[in-house]
Amino acid sequence: MIGITGSIAAYKAAMLVRLLVSEGAQVRVLMSEAAKDFITPLTMATLSRNPVFIEGFDPSNGSWNSHISLGEWADYYLIAPATANTIAKMRGGIADNLLLCTYLSVRCPVAIAPAMDLDMYAHSTTQQNIEYLRGIGVRVIEPEAGFLASGLVGKGRMSEPEQIVEFVVDALSANRLLDGKKVLITAGATVEQIDPVRFISNHSTGKMGYALADAFAEVGAQVVLVSGAASAKLRCEGVEKISVLSAEQMYDAVSQRFDEADITLFCAAVADYTPSEMAENKIKHEGHEELVLNLRATKDIAAHMGARKQPGQLTVCFALETENELENARRKMCKKNADFVVLNSLRDSGAGFGTDTNKVTVISRELEEQLPLMSKDEVAARIVELVAREVVSRSL
Incomplete structure (x- = not known):
């Protein structure tokens, strides 16, 4: 299961999902409201071959997207990209969207691929939040250094989809083998x-x-x-x-x-x-x-x-x-x-x-x-x- 948050790096999630599907994975996508500003749910639904989950329920008919069921379904929960805002909410146990509610419900391993500007990533608050999540067992796929959307150059670029897929495949292989x-x-x-x-x-x-x-x-x-x-x-x-x-x-x-x-x-x-x-x-x-x-x-x-x-x-x-x-x-x-x-x-x-x-x-x-x-x-x-x-x- 992949969670996509509101970062310019959300465009990489399309290739990430495509590569995971090609590896034989069943992929379900959760998106925050902010993620829709960067990539469309239609794109992710097409590539994942599954409906995309954004809201906890449909206000038109009251149908419920259960974060409990999603958490039980997943063998691995990857949040990529993970913004500074989402990382902070994960640490604080804040559940103000379906993506975060599901994080608090999953029983499987969780990994994040941070993506943000270099000053946000280097900020002591962000680093403390990441270290806290590491300490409770959340895996962190380190961002890369390079040219950022702000025009600055430094560490904060989300790791490339190929590297993230290798990371996830290694983790899931351990489960099977x-x-x-x-x-x-x-x-x-x-x-x-x-x-x-x-x-x-x-x-x-x-x-x-x-x-x-x-x-x-x-x-x-x-x-x-x-x-x-x-x-x-x-x-x-x-x-x-x-x-x-x-x-x-x-x-x-x-x-x-x-x-x-x-x-x-x-x-x-x-x-x-x-x-x-x-x-x-x-x-x-x-x-x-x-x-x-x-x-x-x-x-x-x-x-x-x-x-x-x-x-x-x-x-x-x-x-x-x-x-x-x-x-x-x-x-x-x-x-x-x-x-x-x-x-x-x-x-x-x-x-x-x-x-x-x-x-x-x-x-x-x-x-x-x-x-x-x-x-x-x-x-x-x-x-x-x-x-x-x-x-x-x-x-x-």
């Missing part, structure tokens, strides 16, 4: 006990791993999430969650389920070391000006599973690096026999532990794709698309 696949994901932090009170752990909140679990579940995969300590919550009820504490418990849980998994993602922040012995009682402060802990290495879960990986299984590792990031990530991919490594750097603002956003580079033997700063839900959706693409290439 991963349906029924068994996906195993680790998330959160492990907790290594020193005594009954104290422990060694890290700052992981589990947000990235939980976002991955939701993203794979949303495209029909059967997801098992093995979670250490985490403050994140799942949105999808269909995810099977197994709670563990220590690295050893996580290893055991993953080992029991790995052989059945088609796809495994090692996203947890697993302790590399654990106390050699746990004290039976709380270690008292008295008499201990210094305390020496003896630590032993934990099992490298990703490496052990990579060593027993069978043909057809696909694995993704996460790497958090502070120096020589790309070199270390590629070394990790080889050491752990992974198909992809997702590289985080603590040097990037807005990335890493505890944030709602992330900035990663996805690496494979053929790929090195650096993603911009985006919500962890959006990063997860992109990883789903890349995994789906790899599944396609292996089936050819």
Whole structure:
């Protein structure tokens, strides 16, 4: 389903609809009143081969265009072009036309292709609105820089129809190709006990791993999430969650389920070391000006599973690096026999532990794709698309 708002870029929607129809998509078009100033409903109805929806009801006979039904019908809702006004209303939950009412009703993924003048796009309010939408899972198809209708040159041009179609096709392909696949994901932090009170752990909140679990579940995969300590919550009820504490418990849980998994993602922040012995009682402060802990290495879960990986299984590792990031990530991919490594750097603002956003580079033997700063839900959706693409290439 495509929503068209009042921008000069609305003329591109004609080619966009035509390309989607040629890909075999069933397309329904929603238009705002302002969009009719730039392109006619007749044009869009002809190209989409379906009536165009503008008003919630026909005042001549009272027939109702149900935004609920439209929201249930769609597999994907693309708003292109998306004006600054519409983006602001999406953030605020304002439902003053059928296009926006439908946005608030859809159960499918949503994407926007912003189109506006460069100053409107660069304005802090618009950028904050876009970042908010990213944070709740709306995909953003970045505008391009170029000659604008105002005569200025800069970023604000809606992405070209061919690029938007490729974006949508990739997203919908993930829905089809991963349906029924068994996906195993680790998330959160492990907790290594020193005594009954104290422990060694890290700052992981589990947000990235939980976002991955939701993203794979949303495209029909059967997801098992093995979670250490985490403050994140799942949105999808269909995810099977197994709670563990220590690295050893996580290893055991993953080992029991790995052989059945088609796809495994090692996203947890697993302790590399654990106390050699746990004290039976709380270690008292008295008499201990210094305390020496003896630590032993934990099992490298990703490496052990990579060593027993069978043909057809696909694995993704996460790497958090502070120096020589790309070199270390590629070394990790080889050491752990992974198909992809997702590289985080603590040097990037807005990335890493505890944030709602992330900035990663996805690496494979053929790929090195650096993603911009985006919500962890959006990063997860992109990883789903890349995994789906790899599944396609292996089936050819």
